[in-house]
Amino acid sequence: MTALSLKDPTLFTDACRVADRWISETDGIAVTNPATDETVAIVPSLPVETIRDAVDAAKAAMPAWAARPAKERAAILRRWYELIVENADDLAQILTAEQGKPLAESKGEIVANAAYLEWFAEEAKRVYGDVIPAPSQDRRVLVLKQPIGVCVAITPWNFPNGMITRKAGPALAAGCPIIVKPASQTPLSALSLAVLAERAGVPEGIFQVVTGKAAMIGTEFCTNPDVAKISFTGSTEVGRWLLREAANDVKRLSLELGGNAPFIVFEDADLDEAVQGAMIAKFRNSGQTCVCANRIYVHESLAETFAEKLGEAASALKVGPGTETGTDQGPLIDMAAVEKMESHISDALEKGARLVSGGKRHALGGTYFEPTVLFGASQKMRLAHEETFAPLAPVVSFRTDEEAISMANDTEFGLAAYFYTNDLRRMFRVGEALESGIVGVNTGLIANEAAPFGGFKQSGLGREGSKYGIEEYLEIKYLCVAGL
Numbered sequence: 001m002t003a004l005s006l007k008d009p010t011l012f013t014d015a016c017r018v019a020d021r022w023i024s025e026t027d028g029i030a031v032t033n034p035a036t037d038e039t040v041a042i043v044p045s046l047p048v049e050t051i052r053d054a055v056d057a058a059k060a061a062m063p064a065w066a067a068r069p070a071k072e073r074a075a076i077l078r079r080w081y082e083l084i085v086e087n088a089d090d091l092a093q094i095l096t097a098e099q100g101k102p103l104a105e106s107k108g109e110i111v112a113n114a115a116y117l118e119w120f121a122e123e124a125k126r127v128y129g130d131v132i133p134a135p136s137q138d139r140r141v142l143v144l145k146q147p148i149g150v151c152v153a154i155t156p157w158n159f160p161n162g163m164i165t166r167k168a169g170p171a172l173a174a175g176c177p178i179i180v181k182p183a184s185q186t187p188l189s190a191l192s193l194a195v196l197a198e199r200a201g202v203p204e205g206i207f208q209v210v211t212g213k214a215a216m217i218g219t220e221f222c223t224n225p226d227v228a229k230i231s232f233t234g235s236t237e238v239g240r241w242l243l244r245e246a247a248n249d250v251k252r253l254s255l256e257l258g259g260n261a262p263f264i265v266f267e268d269a270d271l272d273e274a275v276q277g278a279m280i281a282k283f284r285n286s287g288q289t290c291v292c293a294n295r296i297y298v299h300e301s302l303a304e305t306f307a308e309k310l311g312e313a314a315s316a317l318k319v320g321p322g323t324e325t326g327t328d329q330g331p332l333i334d335m336a337a338v339e340k341m342e343s344h345i346s347d348a349l350e351k352g353a354r355l356v357s358g359g360k361r362h363a364l365g366g367t368y369f370e371p372t373v374l375f376g377a378s379q380k381m382r383l384a385h386e387e388t389f390a391p392l393a394p395v396v397s398f399r400t401d402e403e404a405i406s407m408a409n410d411t412e413f414g415l416a417a418y419f420y421t422n423d424l425r426r427m428f429r430v431g432e433a434l435e436s437g438i439v440g441v442n443t444g445l446i447a448n449e450a451a452p453f454g455g456f457k458q459s460g461l462g463r464e465g466s467k468y469g470i471e472e473y474l475e476i477k478y479l480c481v482a483g484l
């Protein structure tokens with residue numbers, strides 16, 4: 001067992017939060033530390049009846065929660081935010097133990113995403129309706145915004161803490177309860193959030209966490225008539241499945257799915273800044289984010305130099321356990337991730353790419369992998385069309401802006417894109433032409449609570465964060481007042 005030395009050991013729990021109960025099980029799902037392969041905890045594999053209990057509890061709790069003045073809901077959300085920030089060091093240890101990322105990065109995820117609770121606590125008070133000028137004198141057209149109903153969230157392993165606060169913040173702010181089903185590889189961060197939610201005064205039934213067989217829980221969420229809304233972050237394949245399963249009830253869905261982000265460096269860019277931006281956009285979380293640069297397009301006049309500099313910076317990253325001081329890159333989540341990275345590298349090398357740095361499993365063994373840079377990559381390679389989701393940076397050279405834009409848009413995905421330029425005209429022209437929900441200009445870091453996060457094309461539906469994020473949890477009601 002991985003032993004953690006927490007200031008507050010009660011934050012580490014293997015129990016699910018359902019209605020008024022904390023449910024543990026010795027025979028459930030093992031959570032493994034990817035750095036050591038040790039078991040960290042066993043969480044329940046809940047039966048369908050308990051998932052239904054959670055939906056029933058959420059339904060029962062919703063009227064009172066929705067009826068509370070927004071100011072009261074906001075105060076509770078704010079308290080939850082404060083507790084997360086106060087306990088960020090402990091939460092980071094829990095996150096690193098189940099996911100592997102360096103402690104500093106875990107803490108960064110926790111604090112940056114707790115900010116979604118703070119943001120939506122503020123937004124809760126600003127859910128305005130409308131009075132629309134009516135087409136006749138005897139009528140008034142009023143628009144109200146009301147909470148959508150019982151919400152559920154299915155979250156991934158790459159941001160075990162942050163993907164939850166992004167969804168729970170707007171749901172609770174809007175007056176909805178939410179039930180979270182975290183990834184089986186990383187449920188402990190979700191459970192620790194439930195401990196703090198209770199401490200913050202979130203009422204019973206309003207924030208619940210369930211663990212168990214994904215397909216069973218997903219089916220129940222999609223078919224239970226009392227679930228109004230599903231918010232999912234994960235693979236496009238599972239997103240499509242949820243969309244189909246939920247179609248019978250016409251449930252509302254927010255989907256944050258796969259990406260295949262292009263990162264373009266134009267000939268007028270500051271090369272060193274672009275290398276620095278690419279390091280963040282590519283290697284953060286060991287390349288395991290849906291907004292990670294997947295393909296790096298560099299103008300032919302700079303491409304080789306850029307690849308060499310990127311290779312040097314990538315080789316300087318310290319690979320090791322997330323708990324070790326100075327570690328930049330932890331292990332990958334599992335062996336399947338290692339094998340996918342290897343298959344993308346070998347396919348690229350066979351088709352003419354050259355290895356600049358890295359390229360193989362790390363000497364530390366397990367799922368550690370060397371940060372890798374390839375030069376001479378092209379659109380023919382698998383890495384141009386599939387999300388690698390690992391620390392592989394392929395550099396492709398281009399001649400014209402049109403060529404770069406066309407290659408960048410040559411994908412069914414459209415979540416994030418990045419480009420570096422110092423030319424104002426090009427900034428607008430390219431920014432408008434890229435088919436992505438998020439475009440970073442001269443930066444490799446784009447997510448924050450004030451901005452809308454979400455994708456075009458098969459990268460998803462809806463937006464998280466910003467003033468748009470709360471709309472996903474609200475229905476618009478038009479009140480037609482006549483006979484005046």
Ligand SMILES: NC(=O)C1=CN([C@@H]2O[C@H](COP(=O)(O)OP(=O)(O)OC[C@H]3O[C@@H](n4cnc5c(N)ncnc54)[C@H](OP(=O)(O)O)[C@@H]3O)[C@@H](O)[C@H]2O)C=CC1
Nearest residue numbers: 155156182183184214215218234235238256257258290389
């Ligand atoms: N957009 C993003 O941020 C993410 C994208 N991905 C992409 O997906 C690839 C595969 O990763 P993977 O972890 O398998 O992603 P999945 O989409 O399988 O997992 C994400 C979440 O969905 C759950 N899930 C899986 N199947 C179902 C189902 N039938 N019904 C309901 N929930 C379900 C998982 O549960 P359980 O863990 O119990 O299986 C997990 O909680 C990655 O390599 C990457 O390309 C992955 C994670 C995040």
Ligand SMILES: O=C(O)CCCC(=O)O
Nearest residue numbers: 158233288289290291447
């Ligand atoms: O990978 C994701 O699903 C979200 C990325 C969030 C971030 O970039 O902080």
